Amino acid sequence: xxxxxxxxxxxxxxxxxxxxxxxxxxxxxxxxxxxxxxxxxxxxxxxxxxxxxxxxxxxxxxxxxxxxxxxxxxxxxxxxxxxxxxxxxxxxxxxxxxxxxxxxxxxxxxxxxxxxxxxxxxxxxxxxxxxxxxxxxxxxxxxxxxxxxxxxxxxxxxxxxxxxxxxxxxxxxxxxx
Amino acid sequence: xxxxxxxxxxxxxxxxxxxxxxxxxxxxxxxxxxxxxxxxxxxxxxxxxxxxxxxxxxxxxxxxxxxxxxxxxxxxxxxxxxxxxxxxxxxxxxxxxxxxxxxxxxxxxxxxxxxxxxxxxxxxxxxx
Numbered sequence: 001x002x003x004x005x006x007x008x009x010x011x012x013x014x015x016x017x018x019x020x021x022x023x024x025x026x027x028x029x030x031x032x033x034x035x036x037x038x039x040x041x042x043x044x045x046x047x048x049x050x051x052x053x054x055x056x057x058x059x060x061x062x063x064x065x066x067x068x069x070x071x072x073x074x075x076x077x078x079x080x081x082x083x084x085x086x087x088x089x090x091x092x093x094x095x096x097x098x099x100x101x102x103x104x105x106x107x108x109x110x111x112x113x114x115x116x117x118x119x120x121x122x123x124x125x126x127x128x129x130x131x132x133x134x135x136x137x138x139x140x141x142x143x144x145x146x147x148x149x150x151x152x153x154x155x156x157x158x159x160x161x162x163x164x165x166x167x168x169x170x171x172x173x174x175x176x177x
Numbered sequence: 178x179x180x181x182x183x184x185x186x187x188x189x190x191x192x193x194x195x196x197x198x199x200x201x202x203x204x205x206x207x208x209x210x211x212x213x214x215x216x217x218x219x220x221x222x223x224x225x226x227x228x229x230x231x232x233x234x235x236x237x238x239x240x241x242x243x244x245x246x247x248x249x250x251x252x253x254x255x256x257x258x259x260x261x262x263x264x265x266x267x268x269x270x271x272x273x274x275x276x277x278x279x280x281x282x283x284x285x286x287x288x289x290x291x292x293x294x295x296x297x298x299x300x301x302x303x304x305x
Contacts, residue, residue: 025207025208025209026178026179026209028179028207028208028209029179029205029207029209032205032207032240048270048271048274051271051274051275052274054240055240055242055275058207058208058240058242059242059243062208062242062244065208120250122247122251123244123247123248123250123251124243124244124247125243125247126243126246126247126279127242127243127244130243130278130279130280131243131275131278131279134278135278
């Protein structure tokens with residue numbers, strides 16, 4: 001097995017895949033298919049997590065399409081799989097979208113919606129907190145030097161195996177009636 | 178646009194004097210299609226302003242995003258407020274998983290098969 005050993009610390013084998021796609025929701029079906037197959041066939045995550053990562057990426061890319069990158073510009077997705085350790089996924093936009101938002105604003109929006117007692121109203125707004133937040137161990141929002149946002153999520157295999165339900169009993173839904 | 182098909186079938190006489198429809202969704206509901214396709218279901222709600230029962234048959238649904246879940250939540254609110262009922266039947270494990278993580282299964286009952294979903298609608302209405 002290819003590994004890198006330094007001072008008796010064994011580093012896991014890492015695989016990095018980067019995909020650049022135009023800012024258009026049309027391409028997301030193919031990205032979801034790729035994610036599902038990649039996680040199923042090349043990682044040790046169980047199938048349920050392949051579907052979950054599919055949703056995480058879809059939600060983050062839709063966020064980038066909505067807020068980050070103008071039509072005609074790009075979104076970059078990077079998968080980094082550390083064998084039998086974790087899967088890290090980064091989504092980068094160009095900051096050219098008409099509804100652009102910076103990392104601090106997005107972090108605040110996330111924290112507000114994650115707060116106990118927050119009730120979701122309306123059609124949109126659940127994806128980042130309820131899907132991306134619930135199905136990742138680490139979530140980082142960063143401003144890119146050249147403009148735009150980089151959102152990175154990380155899921156450790158050991159946590160995926162230990163707690164695979166991901167059900168948040170604190171969920172509250174407020175209906176628009 | 179990602180492919181998705183929504184067909185709506187009338188279940189006459191499941192509940193006496195009330196409209197009951199089976200909404201079959203097959204394919205993938207995502208950002209590219211949900212705003213347009215979901216209007217078929219809203220049209221049914223507009224045509225049946227009171228006591229409408231909807232059974233969502235999700236056997237063929239491969240993927241749904243958070244906006245689709247937002248629409249489902251909105252439909253549930255509108256229909257139940259007007260005296261109707263909404264249930265889900267035959268959802269795949271990945272669909273049930275995402276409905277659970279956003280908390281929607283706390284509101285809408287999900288059944289393994291269509292007969293159980295029909296019984297749930299008929300029983301609740303009969304005893305109401």
